[in-house]
Amino acid sequence: MTNQRDYRATVFLPKTDFPMKAGLPQKEPGILARWQEEDIYGQVRAARAGREKFILHDGPPYANGDMHIGHALNHILKDMVVRTQTLLGKDAPYVPGWDCHGLPIEWKVEEEYRKKKKNKDEVPPKEFRAECRAYAQKWVDVQREQLKRLGINAAWDRPYLTMDFQAEATIVGELLKFAESGQLYRGAKPVMWSPVEKTALAEAEVEYEDIVSTQIDVAFEITASAVPELVGAYAVIWTTTPWTIPVNQALAYGPEVDYVLVAVGDKRVLLAAPLAGEAAKRYGVELAAPLWEGKGADLAGTIARHPMHALGGFFAEPRPLLAGDFVTTESGTGLVHMAPDHGEDDFALCKAHGIEPKFAVMGDGKYREDWGWLGGQGSVINPKFNAPDGPICSALAEVGALLAASADYKHSYPHSWRSKAKVIFRCTPQWFVPMDQAREGGTLREKAVKAIADTRFVPEKGRNRIGAMVEGRPDWVLSRQRAWGVPITLFVNRQTGQYLADPEVNARIIAGVRAEGVDAWDDERAQDYLGEAYKLDDYERVTDILDVWFDSGSTHAFVLESGRWPELSWPANLYLEGSDQHRGWFQSSLLESCATRGRAPYDAILTHGFTMDAKGMKMSKSLGNTISPLDLMRDYGADILRLWALSVDFTEDHRIGKEILAGVADQYRKLRNTFRYLLGALDGFGEDERLPVAEMPELEQYMLARLNGLDATLRQAVADFDFNTYVRALSEFCNEDLSAFFFDIRKDSLYCDAPADPRRRAYRTVLDTLFHALVRYAAPVMVFTAEEVWQSRYAGASVHLLEWPELPAVSVDGTQWDALRALRTSVNEAIEPLRREKVLGSGLEARVTVPADAPEAPASIAGGLAELFITAAVVRGESLGVERTQDAKCGRCWRHLPEVSEDGALCGRCEDVVAAQDEAAA
Template sequence: MTEQRDYKDTVFLPKTDFPMKAGLPQKEPGILARWQDERIYDQIRAAREGREKFILHDGPPYANGDMHIGHALNHILKDMVVRTQTLLGKDAPYVPGWDCHGLPIEWKVEEQYRKLKKNKDEVPAEEFRAECRAYARHWVDTQREQLKRLGVGGNWDKPYLTMDFDAEATIVTELLKFAQSDMLYRGAKPVMWSPVEKTALAEAEVEYEDVVSTQIDVAFEIVESQDPDLVGAYAVIWTTTPWTIPVNQALAYGPHIDYHLIEADGRRYLIAEPLVDAFVKRLGHETHDLHFFMKGAGLEGTKVRHPMHHLGGFYAELRPMLAGDFVTTDSGTGLVHMAPDHGEDDFELCKAHGINPKFVVEADGRYREDWPWLGGQGSVINPKFTAPDGPICTDLAAVGGLLAASADYAHSYPHSWRSKAKVIYRCTPQWFVPMDKPASKSGMPQGMTLRETAEMALAHTRFVPAKGRNRIGAMVHGRPDWVLSRQRAWGVPITLFVDRKSGEYLVDEAVNARIIAAIREKGVDAWSDERAQEYLGNDYLAEDYERITDILDVWFDSGSTHAFVLESGKWPELLRPEGYKGPHADLYLEGSDQHRGWFQSSLLEACATRGQAPYKAVLTHGFTMDAKGLKMSKSLGNTISPLKVMETNGADIIRLWALSVDFTEDHRIGDEILKGVGDQYRRLRNTFRYLLGALSDFSEDERVAPEQMPELERYMLALLGALDADMRKAVADFDFNTYVRRLLDFCNEDLSAFFFDIRKDRLYCDDPADASRRAYRTVLDTLFHALVRYAAPVTVFTAEEVWGARYPDAGSVHLLEWPEVPEVEADTQRWDALRALRVKVTEAIEPLRREKTVRSSLEAEVTVPADAVPEGFSDADLAALFITATVSRGQGESVSVVKTNHHKCGRCWRHLPEVSEDGALCARCDEAIAAESAA
């Protein structure tokens, strides 16, 4: 036996400096710095100038705190939209923005004051607002750098901020459009109120938590009735808000409910029939006597007196019993006490009967000082104040009005999502936008209401997922009038003057113009008493007008962003062509909670002023839960910080996670999940590393036309065409989960486990001039150009690294457009059948490999069922495709494997009959070496 030569130096192994170890945390900041130095965003804008526009309008996050995982997901999704639309060749700018006004920021500044023992109310308003502005600026700058680090591309040098003077002036302009079109009114209605924060709240600022409250049964003596048998009996109400009893003005009954007059404990009580037993049990009795029963309609005209009637004045007035359709027999007594100051149903029913609110509870939750019962006491949300042994219950018990009380009623109750404190319904004078007033001078279609206009706009809006339409539609259909006013300091003022005599607000274009100009120059501080006469001019006297000091609901700020961001021209890249009539933005994208927040406020603002939605489509994502599906909470210690993930894993790992989950639903993240994402990333990176190595020194001279390629190469091009169609559809559907899954599956299953595996022999061992090897490398080149583009919106840093490794002087990968994929037909069903057979062959070889009967599949001689082989494949084809020594066809139904007796080629390692001894060369390798030597 002759001495074996080492032919390693004759094999054409892949060559690349592209490292398998990514080192993303160290590498990404350098790539990001280069993008900034080269102003890649500006390069992209220049490259796409004049192309079809795609405008995603950024919903503004609050500028208060570090970026959390929800921020990361949201902005990665936005970046994916912008980058994929850019890849398609569209002009898709991205202008990020921040919401800088409102309670979240004001609350944080107040917290700092409390630590310093400072009282916010003793600080000049301008000074306080300056601190709010500085606080917001700090977090804008912080979050901006964090989002840039995430690989989100955009106009970071010129974001929009709602606290910019131009923005504040535009918000005022939009408000005054409402005023000029008679779409504002001042009224007193119960609104969600935070006694801790001393302001009205919007629905979007409220969350519901489980609490345990005091439940009480209170007796109101009947003193007037059409039925004399009722006089002297007691109408009993049940409530879980004892603090509203001091403001009671009526009782409500259900006209169709059956009521029983019962006797227990020596007194007669009026109770709804289905609730008698539960009431008697709460009294501590087991039995009762029935006097008679009646329909609720018979209570018309009945009057009762308040248990505290001995206090005189307000409490001495008799309370009417009123028919209310909202009264049920689900719980309580079937009679409901009415406090129009503190309930929507209460307010509407009492208003219909001429009963007005009394404005008893102050902003901080205390009863006002002059109130005859409990004046100056509270707070009404303090459990001790409303407890069975608290002042309300003890006073009621002392006069025989309290029948039962227990602090054990578990239920869901609204809280401010900022302070986490309970909120109350409180009637205060506020500014409202009417939902059901027909348009006369507004931007809405003539005769239509804001509700109707908004519902019409929603019908023409695309929702992803589709269920979003029903969600926001139901909210718009049932929402009350929009409460615009807040009683705070940090925000855009409601810039109205109200005539002290008539109560009407002033509508004067010249006055409005002066106000807008002043705010554009000086910001919200310009709205002051000192400048009131300046704004009113010579036609009006300041002393005749009340200058409104409320600020706007912050949702009006964000709802107006389409006006000062998309339409102002401050960002020319966002302008539509002249004459454009449709909704300005192609897409709004936020969490599903924004159906009641930004999506809705933007819709209402735009419909009222422009008669249409500001967006063509709305995409919503769910919330990120921990690995167990639990809501993330600092107290539970289950939060995942994207900042820490970037420090240890890199931003591309977070991006790959965010775009591979089904973000339309609630989804999960955790260490094990991120580990799995890391494995997916490494396989994708390995695909690119192989391509780079296999394509080293590839030149256009090697290129082979598809029609001249072997069938396997044509099949792979057909698969690439199918992938390309799927990727385009995923982009159109905003289905990024499918986009990423198809990309990864193609790289792992179609390439690494199949095509690369089969053709590595041809790459390594064929003569470089061989047409089949050239065809393979041509396909690899086509794959490279497609895959690096597909990956660029997902793993933005890695794609840049890959592109630069092959084309170091060709500029950024993010300037490229969607790949041109050749249209190649192939019998994919035939190849699918062959691949299924290949899997069975691999499974049959594996036990022999584990037993070390064979060391690799190249030592295996395989027999396959003849009827399992698709037409057109020779045994030699099958051996190459299965990477075995030989393949033959048998009549059995299973695959059989034996070890070959053929010798192994010393260069390609194939076991072939023509090889005379182990280490000798096969004919192909002999020719390849000869050709290489001649070259």
């Protein structure tokens, strides 16, 4: 047909200025600046004032470096929690915080000193603390701007800092609550000690790495025993810490263990029977027949002497053999050397028999100058010091006590997670909180165990993890021998050794710290604090500082309770941190609160795993596989990073890499495309076009039912903090229910139906409902994109002020639609080969045969199955088949219909629409 009219101008194509190309790295900073200028956080607070509260208490990261990928993941998750709760209509404030005291910052300042050849100990403490404070503030400011860039909506201008004077005073006040209630004591116990950092460490400050140590077998001559055969023989111990031999005070045996006396060269040695064979191999001898056999219980009353007894003094004292139920036959010799200064079991067993620690090893890991053997030498963590040819082993060999030594024992060993240096157990006077002190309401351990039972854990396995730690943990070591931290503000009576627990004195101390910070605790003010009732000469002012975990464990007190942030309240609904905090912040907060308030400061704990590289390797600078969130935002934008964080199963360790991010970027592109389509398809939509649900075709009603199903899934995901499911459900709905199904079917109606046609009106009404729902659902995930989408249609108020959508209630038989969608998939699969072979240009040219028992289209779908399948016609037959239609093609909608007289002519629908347009134009 010649002189055909071009009908393209008569088609109602979507119109929108919303670009497909996101340009997030360039666009997001401008959106962020507008939020800050308009105080979007304050607007949200005002909008939710008086509503039900949801309090997430932010765990404080250390202010000592750039934001890393763990910070990004953690804060994105927190922001998602707060935003989804806000979307549900709750008042969910977010006050961020930073941990500013302790070794991480002090260590960094000392590093700067070392670079300048400067000795920290020569710097006045106040000056040093001022440098630590300035260093912390610098990184607070840096991290704050970096975290803002993630789109986190928080009270950034009112964060909490543990170094604020008010915070320091509250921490002191919490400590003095322990003191006044008798929940503190000073005792000498072996604690984790860092010779490099010269301070005690908590378990949470220790990490375990595999090392190779020297293992030695040392012979102690037996001088007295109820078993005559043993006198003059040697009790042999095995250890991987040769440096503890100079502090040995006893030996331990297992009462139920079988022991034998065997010949090794010119010595008769006592060994556990199950270990004698392996020991003989180490000594390079054949195991001979036993000279004596007996039980460990037979060794009661046996006395040995130290190999270095000739040195006299401490080393000449007798070494008793003591029964220890911790002695096993898993490795070694079945006899354990006891150094109460350097082991928990050693300390407990020796103390029970009146043997006290000697404090021979100093804070730097060297022996005391006056120690009889190796005085002033060390450091004890130096492998060379402990080596088979080192000073300890050489001296033992000279006196004939070293039966075996080899530097080949591989095992896990504790290290400081800051300096990465090995730590030791070292007995020093420290301040402790007792875990098992009988009190009203139970011991602290019992209260903590009950609180764990009363707390919700996501994932549930967190309950067992923290529970096992609390049930088995030792007393809490509160003291540190450092400068930058909150002081242990106690006065100890020089005569009685008891600390002063006077509420009036304590009130003056708290007031002093509130006014001047930690510098207020000094000798100059000491008498003022004591007042007229006490004389400073009678008291020692404690100079230790608090474990930084006590600082962070007290944040609930000065953040949630102080009134400084009136939008907050105690207890928190949720604490959210990495799984390592079961032994860190979760636990210190639990113990602090249970001791002072009788319950946990939180109702629920959510934990996330750690981010690995694309190969599943732990990220480290030495491996060169770290990924900076700052670089990712520069290359991809914050919304891509957010979408990644909320798409992975964050409750487990998870991965990030270029291929993973490419997949996330594709997921983002599809979501963005959904919004672009909605904006274009809704161009010019007004309330006069809206159609009641009851008047809609069943396809539209079905899609509203699917939206209701999505809504329920997302609500449950929010309740479960299951953001992986949240994002996956949202993406699948947009991709599978909308783009690949609903949008695909209804594009013909959108483009070609008359504007007043009920089918088109129904479709656009549902699109409007979808838009309002989906932009809200997406807002907590893609915070910048959702704002861009919303502003494209409704310039003005932010999308983040909106609440969860209210959807029309719809009931549709989903079973029938599931069958129809499955049949549609089969039809498309049958069409695709013909398209590839150029038999068909598109499905619109297909005449499809479906089995006779195939489901029918609902009556409200005027075009029947052909409308749902987007084909020329659907007929019934014996099996599924596809052929090219013989019907002519409409020149406007491109559908092949019997009513079209020839290719290029119009179908009845298009003829009416064009005629109306022509008439309107005329």
